[in-house]
Amino acid sequence: xxxxxxxxxxxxxxxxxxxxxxxQDNNLLHTFPLRAVCRPEEYFRRLGRGxxxxxGGTEEERAAFLCxxxxxxxxxxxxxxxxxxxxxxxxxxxxxxxxxxxxxxWDLLAGMTPPQQLAVLTGQxxxxxxxxxxxxxxxxxxxxxxxxxxxxxxxxxxxxxxxxLRLLREADRDTALDLLRRYDAGMAARAAQAAAxxxxxxxxxxxxxxxxxxxxxxTIWSAAIxxxxxxxxxxxxxLLLDYVERGGQLVLAVDGLSLRHPLLDRPIPGVRLLRAAxxxxxxxxxxxxxxxxxCGVVLLRHTAYGSAERLSAHLFGTYERLVIEPxxxxxxxxxxxxxxxxxxxxxxxRQREPRLAPRVxxxxxxxxxxxxxxDGWEGVVQIPV
Numbered sequence: 525x526x527x528x529x530x531x532x533x534x535x536x537x538x539x540x541x542x543x544x545x546x547x548q549d550n551n552l553l554h555t556f557p558l559r560a561v562c563r564p565e566e567y568f569r570r571l572g573r574g575x576x577x578x579x580g581g582t583e584e585e586r587a588a589f590l591c592x593x594x595x596x597x598x599x600x601x602x603x604x605x606x607x608x609x610x611x612x613x614x615x616x617x618x619x620x621x622x623x624x625x626x627x628x629x630w631d632l633l634a635g636m637t638p639p640q641q642l643a644v645l646t647g648q649x650x651x652x653x654x655x656x657x658x659x660x661x662x663x664x665x666x667x668x669x670x671x672x673x674x675x676x677x678x679x680x681x682x683x684x685x686x687x688x689l690r691l692l693r694e695a696d697r698d699t700a701l702d703l704l705r706r707y708d709a710g711m712a713a714r715a716a717q718a719a720a721x722x723x724x725x726x727x728x729x730x731x732x733x734x735x736x737x738x739x740x741x742x743t744i745w746s747a748a749i750x751x752x753x754x755x756x757x758x759x760x761x762x763l764l765l766d767y768v769e770r771g772g773q774l775v776l777a778v779d780g781l782s783l784r785h786p787l788l789d790r791p792i793p794g795v796r797l798l799r800a801a802x803x804x805x806x807x808x809x810x811x812x813x814x815x816x817x818x819c820g821v822v823l824l825r826h827t828a829y830g831s832a833e834r835l836s837a838h839l840f841g842t843y844e845r846l847v848i849e850p851x852x853x854x855x856x857x858x859x860x861x862x863x864x865x866x867x868x869x870x871x872x873x874r875q876r877e878p879r880l881a882p883r884v885x886x887x888x889x890x891x892x893x894x895x896x897x898x899d900g901w902e903g904v905v906q907i908p909v
Contacts, residue, residue: 560903581824585613
């Protein structure tokens with residue numbers, strides 16, 4: 525004879541197992557599919573010439589993904605890389621990846637002797653104090669080991685104090701103190717005048733066609749924006765925007781630059797944007813302002829949990845997770861006439877969670893990324909670094 529208690533226990537256990545399995549399947553259906561793996565060449569083939577958002581990882585990892593994406597646009601379309609000093613995006617590094625590359629330079633001061641550079645910088649103005657300022661500025665550039673170019677001079681920001689701190693950190697102490705002593709109040713008064721002169725020279729540079737870019741086709745033009753100077757980056761982006769507005773087509777890869785510009789803030793016809801950063805959530809406009817429609821998304825390892833949480837929620841969304849909540853009850857019968865009753869039940873609670881758990885982004889191995897494609901595919905991409 526079957527014990528009624530065992531029968532009920534078996535029935536309840538079966539029901540509990542079924543409910544657990546159903547809820548697990550439902551949750552798995554809505555979470556990020558970490559078991560879906562795509563080879564990098566297949567990922568970028570499917571991305572084609574679509575834009576890309578890339579965040580996290582090391583410079584080497586971001587460079588590897590950007591190089592793979594740049595290889596999808598061979599031919600006569602201009603390809604430009606602007607970066608904050610990523611060695612993997614230097615012309616020689618791009619060439620090692622099989623991508624023909626050269627430095628994007630067109631500076632008026634390139635190849636000139638110091639007297640010639642001084643003559644260009646002072647122009648027709650006969651001002652001894654201004655000439656003394658430029659002579660000192662050129663000496664400071666050489667002491668810091670910087671190439672003497674218009675972009676370098678503009679990036680040192682003579683109206684601020686960053687270059688003075690660099691001198692004290694990087695130059696010989698006696699040399700640094702001598703240069704700082706010579707930069708007196710009169711020199712500081714000429715800094716604003718010098719900045720205006722620099723802007724005129726940079727805007728009057730004689731760029732080739734397209735503006736500022738050599739006319740050769742098939743080459744990737746790489747420019748390092750030293751120190752992340754916003755003025756230098758904005759100047760080059762303005763040239764590229766003018767080129768696009770005149771009908772040109774452009775593939776623009778940007779890594780490690782934090783600024784707002786029309787080329788970076790919204791989709792522009794004729795432009796394929798590959799936007800990369802150590803942390804896209806730290807951009808001035810925040811990740812919520814990034815144009816993600818039609819973009820490929822690649823998230824590498826993030827060390828900050830808050831950044832991982834913010835990017836996961838914005839780029840991959842959230843879902844309603846179902847959680848089982850068991851409950852038990854006990855009812856004691858009076859006068860001992862009937863046995864005590866123990867009630868076991870289950871409830872289901874809903875809670876909103878990120879589809880991709882932020883802790884996953886903080887633990888990704890080197891070269892591994894959580895990614896998505898415009899066609900709806902999501903999963904993991906691994907690339908050799």
